[in-house]
Structures are given as C-alpha cells and as structure tokens.
Amino acid sequence: MTSINSNLIFFVNGKKVIETKPNPEITLLRYLREKLKLSGTKLGCAEGGCGACTVMVSKFNRDTNVVNHFSVNACLMPVCALHGLAVTTVEGIGSTRTRLHPVQERIAKAHGSQCGFCTPGIVMSMYSLLRNSSKPSMKELEIAMQGNLCRCTGYRPIIEGFRTFTKEYETCDMGDACCKKNKQGCNATLVDDKLFNSSEFVPYDHSQEPIFPPELKLVDQYDKESLYFENDRGIIWFRPTQLHQLLEFKQQHKTAAKIVVGNTEVGVEVKFKHFDYKFFANPSHIRELNELTVTENGLKVGAAVTLTQLKNFIDAKLNCNPIEISILDMLHWFAGTQVRNVASIGGNLMTSSPISDLNPILLAANAELEVQSFDNGKRIIKMDENFFTGYRKNSIKDNEVLISILIPNTIDNQHFVAYKQAKRREDDIAIVTAAFNFIFKTDTNIIEKANFVFGGMAPTTILAPKTAALVKGKEWNRELIEIVNQSLVDEIPLSFDAPGGSVLYRKSLTLSLFFKAFLKISNDLEKSQNISILNERERSGIGGFKTLVPKSSQLFEKVSSDQSLTDPIYRPKVHMSALKQATGEAIYCDDIPKYENELYLALVLSTKAHAKILAIDESEALKQPGVYAFFSAKDLTSNQNKIGPVFHDEELFIRETVTSQGQILGVIVGEDQNVVQKAARLVKIQYEELSPIIVTIEDAIKHNSVFPGYPKFLINGDVDKAFNEADHVLEGEIRLGGQEHFYLETHAAIAIPKDGDEIEIIASTQHPSEIAKLAAHVLGIPNNRVVCKTKRLGGGFGGKESRGALVSLPVTFAAYKLNRPVRLMLDRDEDMMITGTRHPFLFKYKVGFMNNGKIMGCDLKVYNNAGYSFDLSFSVLDRAIFHFQNAYKIPNVRIEGNCMKTNMPSNTAFRGFGGPQGMMVGENIIRQIAKKLNKDLTEIMDINLYNEGDITHYNQLLSNCNVRRCFEEVQKSSNFAKRRNEIAIFNEKNRWKKRGISIVNTMFGIAFTALHLNQTGALVHVYVDGSVLISHGGVEMGQGLHTKILQVAATTLKIPLEKIHIQETATDKVPNTSPTAASAGSDLNGGAVLNACKIIYDRLAPYRENYPNEKWEQWVYKAYFDRVSLSATGFYATPDIGYDPSTNSGHPFNYFTYGSAVSEVEIDCLTGDHQVIRTDIVMDVGSSLNPAIDIGQIEGAFIQGYGLFVLEELIYSPTGTLYSKGPGMYKIPGFGDIPAEFNVSLLTGSSNPRAVYSSKAIGEPPLFLASSVFFAIKEAIGAARIEEGLESDFQLLCPATSSRIRMACKDNITKKFDEYEESKHKNMKPWNVMP
Ligand SMILES: Cc1cc2nc3c(=O)[nH]c(=O)nc-3n(C[C@H](O)[C@H](O)[C@H](O)COP(=O)(O)OP(=O)(O)OC[C@H]3O[C@@H](n4cnc5c(N)ncnc54)[C@H](O)[C@@H]3O)c2cc1C
Ligand code: FES
C-alpha cells in the first residue's frame, strides 16, 4: 500500500517549494509568474507554440541513477506534475548583478536579442541542451531550437552566438570562400566582418552548473507516494503509483477522467476550447505505462512514454526496421523539442486527431494496442479500419486505459514509408500525412498485401482498403501508378467546403505522396532486385528537404582610423538591454508586480461579423464571485465613445451594430484573469444578423463598399498617349493576403488612478502620446491629467501603433470608474482576433513599354482591405501608391486608389505600411516585360532603374540615388549570372525538384506621409555626478532605438556611452510625440537628442576652454556650482518635406533607403515544399550608426518579409471568423526557415546629409527584399511548368504557400482535379477565403 500525499513539493532554482494547497488548474508558468514572482519566463501564446515560456525540468531516474534534464513549455506544464522534480528558470542560471551564464552572455553579445521577449525561452532551450551535451553539434542545436520562435532577429545572430558552443565552431563553414583564405574577402581595408568577438566570451565550464537538489535523489518517497490534490472548485489531480489505482479511477469517472501525460492536448483544450474537466490522473509513475521493451513481436511502447524517450530508444537500437525508421523521421518534424519532451505516444493516439503524425504510421503498420479496464481486464486491439470511429474518437472504451502499443516487426520483403506535409516544416501540424506499407511475395515485385493510410483527408485517419485490395497480386511497375491514382481519387473524396480548406491541394497530395512512395520503393527494389523502373531525372522526387547547417556573412564599413576609440558611433554596440533581456531581468508591461488593490479586465467580444445588437445581459456574469463591474456603451456619452487615431470613426464599446467579429461590446472587471474571463463568457448578447457580410476585397468591390472620399487619383503625365506610343501593352493583376504582426508580447496595459483626477497608464504601445490623448477624451478630462509610460515592447512592427487603444482605453476607463488599478494582457487568440493585420491588397494594372523594355506608362487600380474602420488605412494606401513603381522609373501614370470597407477587424500599420505590397507591382511588371520580350531580367531592370536626378511619379527629385550601386554589387557578390546558368543545368537534370533564382531591388521613402507627424522632442538631464538621463519621444521595441540614441548622445557630448541612460518613454517628459513608426525613430528622436545635447555641450564650452586638463565630471560639477542649467529640451522637425496631392507636388519623403537582394530556392514539385538555399543582400544605410543593429534589422525584416510573401496565411471563413488565432494555425518563420546561406553587406562609401550623423532609416526598407524568395519560387515553378509545355508566366497569389506552389506545378496529378472547378460548386462556400 502506498501513502497518499496532498502536499506538492518541488524545487525552483535550487529552492524548495512546498505547496500545501496545490491547484490542478494552474500551469507552471502562472505559478512562476504569479506565486513565485519570477517574471523572466514569458507568456507568448499559452499553447506550446512559441517557446517564450521555456524552462528546464530535471528529474532523477532511480533505475539508471542519472539526472535527466529537459526543456518544457511552462505554459502547458501543470504545476501539479512537478512533484519531486527540479525546475530551472532563466533567473536561476545567471543575472547581470551576479554572474551571467555563458548562454546569456553569448546571445546578448552576438546581437541575438532585439525586443528580448523570446530571449529567456531561447536561453533556456540552449541551456537545457548544454546540460545534456556540453559540446553539442550543430544538428543538436537545430533540434533544440525547433520549439522557439523569434519575430525580430531573423534567427541568424542567435545561431551565430550559440554556434560558439558547438563542436563545429573551430571549423569555418564558408570553405574556400572563408575570409581567412580569401585576400579580397572580408578583411579588405574598407570592410569589417566582425559583429562580435567570441574570444571575449567567458568559456563554458560544464562543471560549474548548479547541482541537482540532493534531497530529490535521496528521498525516494517522492516517487513512491501517490498524490491527491483538490482545489476549491473540486478539481482533482491524482497521481497513482499502481496500475489498479489508475484503472479504478478511470472506471469511476469514465470520460470525466482525463489521463494527462504531457498535457499538450488537454492543456490547449482547457485554455482555448474552455473544456471544464474535473478529474485528472497522471500515470507518470505507473511502470506498465512507462516501459520500452523489445519483444519477440516488435517494440512495445508504454502509452505514457514520451516522444523524446521513444526517439532516443529507436536511435540507440542497432537494427531499426522500416516502421521504426519512419517513426524516427516523423518525430523529427513532430512539434518542437519542448512538446516532444513531455508529450506521449498514448496521448497522440488517444486524441485521435485526423492530422496526427504518428497515427497513420501505427495504422499502416497494424500496431497492436493493449488496453485494460478495472472491471473487464486486458484486451488487445489491432489497429485497422475499424479503430477510429469518428472525429477524435476511437474504439477504446470510456472505462479503459491504453497501456501500451506494439510496433510490429517487419519482414524482409516489406517496404514502409511515411510522409507529412505541413505549411512549415518544423513545429507544425500536418496538412496531409500518409503512410504506405507494402509486402511483396518473396523475392518478387508482386504485391501480396498493401496498406494505404492518409491523415488530413477525413474526420479520422483513414485507410484506403479498396485501393489496397485492387493492388493485391499486381506487379510493382509504372502501370500501378495510374491504377492507384484513379482508385484513390474515387476512394478518398473531399468536399469542396471541407474543414481545413486547400481541398484540391490535399487531394493532389494523396496522389503525390503515393508517387513519392512509388519512387522511393522502386529505387529500393532496383537495388535489391536488380531491375530498372526509374529514369535518373525522376529520382529527384524521392526525398524531401532537411534543414541545412546555416552559414552567413555580415560585411560593413570599417570605422575610420581617425575616430577616437572611445567614440561609439558607427560601431556594432550591443543593444543596451540585451543582457537584461537574456537574464529575464528586463521588465515588460505585464511583468510589473501586481498593485495591492489591482483588478483584471476581460473583453466581451462580438461573435458576429455584421449584426444589430438587440440586447446585452450581463446579470449572470455579475453574479459570479470576484466580479466587480460590467461596462459598456451605456456608460459613455456618444462623443466619448467615439475613437480613432485620426478620424473618430469607431466606437470604444459598440452601441448598436457590430461590423466585425472581435469588436468590443463591453468589459468585465474583477479579481483575477480566470474569474473575469469565465464571467465574460456568461454575458449574453442577442443579435439580429445583417447582410451582407463582406470579408474579401472582391466582396467589397461587388458591393461597392468603399470609404467616403474614395476612389482617389494620382495622375502624372499622359498615360493614354504613352500607351499609344508604346510598342506593347500588357495587363496584370496582383493579389496579396494580409499578415499578422505576431509580436511575441501581446497587447497589455495597466491603468493606475492617482490623486483623485489623475491617471497613469503603462502600456505596450508604440504611441504613448496618442493613448494619453484618447484616454483623456474618453474620460472627459484634460490631457495634462493623463500620463502614458512605456518601458519597452516585446515587438511592435506597427501593430502597436494605433490598435493599442483597444486595450489601454477600456482598462483606463474601468480604472477611473472604479478608482482602482486595472490590468489586461490579451490572450494570443484575442490579440490575433481583434487588433487587425497588414492590409490585403489587390492591384490591377496595364503597362505600356517599348521593344527595348523601357516602360512608358502604367494605369493602375489599387484596392486595400481596410476592415471596419479607417484607422491608418488611407495612409497605407498612399504609401502603396507612392511605392508601386518600386525602383523603376515610370514616366506616365494614372492611379486610382480605393480603401475598401469590410466586416474584418480594422487593418493597420505593419512594417512597410503598404510599401511592400505596392512594390510588388513594379517587380511584377519588370518580369512580365522580360518574359514578353524574351530578354534577360537584369537587362530590363537596368534600363528602367532610377538614376541620380530622376523625378518620381509624385514629382520628387532623386539625389544620392544608390540603387544602381546596390543592384550591381549584389549581382557580383552573389555570382548571379553564373548561378543562374548552374540552375538551368540542375533543372535539366531533375524532374521533381526545381531551382529558381531571382533578384529584386528596393527604394523606400523615409518620412511619415502625414506631415505633422515628422516632429518630436527630447529631454536631456545631466546630473551633478556627470551621469546623463535621456528621455525622448521614441519607444524601444527591439529595434535598438535607445542604443542608437545613446551612441548619438555619447558622440555629441563626447563622453563614454556608459555614462548615459534611458529609462522609459513617458508623455510627462516629452509631450506631443509621434508614433515610433515609419522607420523614422532614430532620424526624428536622434535629431531631437542631438539638438538637446548640443545645447548642453555648448553651455559647457567655457569649462572645457578654461579647464582643458579636466574631464567631463569636473566641468559638470563646476557648471552646477555656477548655476548653469544642466538640463535641456531638444526638438526636431524634418525640414523641407510636405506633399500636396491636389497638385502632385512637394516632397512626401525626406530621402530614400535603397537595397537589392538575390535569393535562390529549391522546390519540391510534388509537395510544394521549398527551401531557401541562399540569399545575398546589399543595403544602403548611409553611414550606419550601429552596423550590428542595422544588420539585425535587415535580417529580421527579411525573414518577416519572407513570412509575408511565402509562409504566413490568415485563414478566414467566408462569414468573417478568423481560424488562424494562434501559432498552431498561423505559421511565422522558424529557425529552420532562414536561408541556408545568408549574406548581408552594407554599402560602403554612402552618406546621407539628411539624417543624424549621415545615417539612414532601416526598420522597414529591407522587408520587401524577401520578395526575391517569392520570385525565385515563381522561377522554379516556371521551370516545372515548362516540363508540361505550359507558360512559365502565370499568376501566383501571395503568399506562395506550399499549396499554391504545388498547384501551380501542374502535372498529371493536378490535372485529375481539373474537373473540380469552382463553377461546379457555385452554391457551396469554400471553408476559407483570402481576405
Ligand atoms: C505546440 C504543439 C505542437 C504539436 N504538434 C504536433 C505534431 O506535430 N503532430 C502531432 O501529431 N501532434 C502534435 N501536437 C498534439 C499533441 O502534442 C500530441 O497529440 C501529443 O502526443 C499528446 O500527448 P500528451 O501526452 O501531451 O497528451 P495529453 O494532453 O496529456 O492527453 C491527450 C489525450 O489522451 C488521453 N490519454 C493519454 N494517455 C492515455 C492513456 N494511457 N489511456 C487513455 N487515454 C489517454 C488523455 O486523456 C487526453 O484525452 C502538438 C501539440 C502542441 C501543443
Ligand atoms: S507561451 Fe508557452 S509556448 Fe508560447
């Protein structure tokens, strides 16, 4: 009989934690942040999809006497599961006050931390790896990072920092191109290539790591005792140690009893689907469920064995059979390391998801399951077509527990292959999975038995028994392909409106994956049976892509030898907060400790896209214990309720009619997040649905749903005349979807009422002045009573420029009304649902050009999907119109711009602000002309590229125009012409893999197009000890603004950087500031700080002159005693800009940032998968204030742009429901997506007289360069289409997802679905639409 304990005991960072009232509903993350006040571990998604919450868990294995360390997602780990374990958080390994851990030091000093919100999680993933392997390989590093996302850095600097821990570090990956071998390379006199110096890093000494708590080793009671915890709501956590206890519990509670191992399914169900389970049983200490044994019949895997344990076991086996190899391969792509470390094979099987990765393999292998119940004992179930009985259902009974899974042995003449196709290769759920099991008659190629299994094609994982029966007895030859294809088409139907969308793609994949299996098995048979089935070109279809070991170079201008060594300007200084970010000491909005009387707020959101509100009933919600108040439109005057960044055309709380899902109807305020979120779901809303529901741009055009004042026109020259004179006129269309910002820190705000009529707002906003202004308006008080402060943001990218009002204003209103501090940090799904995205765009154009390729004129219609309110959509449209020609001169234009009103969330600013979407027009036109004239693309670029002194279509004269230099240099550095020829040879040789290479240029105008925003202020204080405190109008969101400002101030005041500090951005320090946006942060704020610093520097001139042998501190000291003011305000307004649309004159931009890029890709024509092989960028950033930061911005923007153009897809239903509400469904690029070779160089010898210290703005301009990947993919698809005799010019929607790539590579398989035309399904709405 084992004892039962009701105390939870575990260790955190070496300290013992005893919880006498453990709560089964609390995750480790909440426990760390709320109870232990360890806020270093961050909340990014709460669904295991971002890795921001990564910590290390250590466990003593009494069988092996070894301590196992593994990374986990604290957001999914139930705190109750930690009994007897040790947790290490980012705070536990080092701090800036004591000693930095080498992992923390290296990520910071290698410039791998920008906003820093992802950094603690990445640090802990790396730390966990090092605890298992003190000198890991690059492969191990790749795997360790699979579960972490970063939205800022583009990953390259993180990998470079961590590469220094690896075995491979000693050898340079650049091979013969290594700068050490190449005299002309990176050590040339003008150019520097070292952003950090690894010889300065503290060596990593494994032996210095903290020891595992001895008590946990010595006291075996921790493992022997059963646990039974119950909270106030009667929720129970039971950890039995004997199987019969578990069976009895399951018998008693049946479906209400959840057996929880990794909690990676159950945790998501509870958090986002609001399932309310009452009984949890954790089988981690039941031997039968945790054993791995090799038996006579196969590998027996306990149901609670984790995926990592399974992988390690198979890895270590001497002879793996093809089923085990398929499992091993599949596990590489299954979730991320943190999930695999805790998730169980049993949990995967029992969830019975149709897109499970393992179930197709287990079903195809006819695995045997051992199940047991308390009443009826054991039984064995063979997995066959009867096993899965419905969506997430199987034939295991409610009172049964899955004990183990037998993965059968294979025989000699058996072939087994499995595939997974996902949107993103790493850490993504499948679109379609397939597993094929063929047994041949001994020593023949006659099929004796076959299993075809598919996931993602029905509500369950399915077999195709008819096809299997059909092929029985058939010979394995090419005829088989058509027999199988035809049979699968009939046997696996998928309705046009099937959940999951991409119906044609999924149908094509079933055949494509079989074809891949055919190639693979044929290849094997050819070897074993000495027969010939395949031709050489076909073999390219066999394999998929593997993440390549990344290599890179970063080149930038050397600092002049005349510059003093202490002068920090132009040097790659580390981000001023990077070390704090790496240790978890950096404070973000929600890290601020709770105020004593603080309340939490939950939003009540509309669930209809277009409806009249008939009634709101909050009575049930208000009855809940801990709920204090409900506020809605009835609590505000109609004027106070009207808000918006420029036009007040939206309501804070919707009064009568909702025009989008996710609009705010009211707020519930109460004791804590759990209480208010549950109560908010109890508020009953009665709607009367209205029509139409307009989601897409095409819908909006059909209904003529356009904002007042549109269309607007920009006309320059005479387009009709140009078309008449042109040798050719072509038409084209470009369509782009939106893009979610996916900053790692969601919107957050805390409002604190003060002194009766004052209020302080701490908000994660890019625009504190606007928040304060709107808060004053909503409260009906003067602006001088409201202060808004922002310390730092966990990423912004434009998403926190204006939409932050949706969080800050309700919080402020509730705080003011209740006279208590109120807080809200949006959950990831809320954030994605309500805060808007990058604008989807549609462009229709007609272009006239000459025989030599010279463009004469363009007639363009532009439509953006603005959503339900104006927000900044008019400005976004303006920028798209200004930038549509990109870097190419188009002398005659007629542009019609339309802001379309839809029932979508209000779309908003996003890095590039319409520019990248617009530039797609220019790049498309250039390519279309090249194809039409059968000329080299670079020739057409060359003839149209802007030159010094050219005038744009908005009549701005170009001076210091460096785009041609970038264009020429990147062709040289990337070896463009040579590689293009090599690619042509590669494509000749390979039928199913194609490569493409492409080049793009960019020219991005710098300045807010709204003139008044081009101003800001600064406040500089010098204290008597010589230390300097700067406040300015800009917000630090990872872009390194504060660091650049410190460099500007240090250089101007001629003092060391370390003497200067920036605390926060606050509206009581610098008023009436502009948003930190439009890439103009360092231009504007740098200008204002420069101005203030110069004032102080001049005031100290007499002291420098009179006391030349003394130093800054003495001059300051003396000035103070002379009663000289040591404080100054600075101001900057960008000179000589301003554009008048009525006359198409004046300068909208201060200057331009230029760049060019070349990217090469390889695609898999059968699956639509792709890999970016190499990218080279040359960027003109003037004299870079900080090359490390600027290169970081280039790489980060490029990878974000890669997301926009290739990977990221918003999934909306035709009735306006957003399905892609978290990292599970919305895929931003991960570590494995970066170009395998990534070279960035800053143009040397460029200067810019129009910005501070000759620098240039950099935040947005490089983003568009990622379209080089889009166009390279298009080239590769073109090569595939030529094989089928099709035009290589075709329309490719953006993003170029795997689905679009596959379907554009038309072949015999895709042709089978031609009958599946939309016209046949006129009355059926597809499951999803492109907004
Ligand atoms: C970020 C993320 C990424 C993911 N990626 C993938 C992926 O790439 N591929 C994929 O297939 N899945 C993926 N999943 C889904 C999930 O991780 C897997 O299904 C995992 O194997 C579940 O295991 P678990 O131990 O965490 O299950 P739990 O959440 O602990 O349990 C899941 C279900 O199984 C039941 N159960 C568990 N053990 C038993 C048993 N012995 N007897 C009876 N019932 C039992 C539970 O009661 C529960 O209903 C992902 C999930 C997340 C959060
Ligand atoms: S917060 Fe845990 S993985 Fe995102």
Ligand code: FES
């Ligand atoms: S630094 Fe990684 S998300 Fe910002």
